[in-house]
Amino acid sequence: MARGHWLDPLARKVLQAMGELPPEPSARPTPAAPPEPPSWVVDVNRASASQWRQLPGCSEAMVDLLLRLQRGGVQFSQAEDLIQLLDLPPELAERWRPHLVIHWYGDAPPQPPAPPLDLNAAAPERLTAALLWPADRLQRLIQERRRRPFDNLADLQERLCLPPEVVEQLIGRVRFGERRPGPSLPPGC
Known part of the structure; x- marks a missing residue:
């Protein structure tokens, strides 16, 4: 004897659609596949x-x-x-x-604190406290931003000749606020 339901196929589909009968094993929804990488x-x-x-x-x-x-x-x-x-x-x-x-690539990455420091607008005392840089480097930063505000980290690195480790420590910790147009000056490394 067949294992299917005794109703005709059309009546079975109506009862399945109404929820009176469970769906056929082949009609059960398959779980969604995980998103493709x-x-x-x-x-x-x-x-x-x-x-x-x-x-x-x-x-x-x-x-x-x-x-x-x-x-x-x-x-x-x-x-x-x-x-x-x-x-x-x-x-x-x-x-x-x-x-x-x-x-x-290399040693463990630095963990940046928040909120970001605006290097183009922060007071010299705030820069001294937040950056913990040598005095001559802070002086160069202040002199360079007077000539023209910094555009971004690459501009800062090039104009102050900063080593990569110093720039990496600034990622996520600094911003450059509003920039006003000024003459383009070549880096002085």
């Missing part, structure tokens, strides 16, 4: 220009900034630092996140 990723501390350009909305100015920092030996310890540095809108940041991979 992205087909490509960007190692933010070693990415090439072409890899950065794969990210939606990554402008040439962003690519240039990231490559300049990379050439200067700077590394990111978390995606949030990259997103903050580039001032990405939330919807664009969410589109980037699945593709970003952070690999730290």
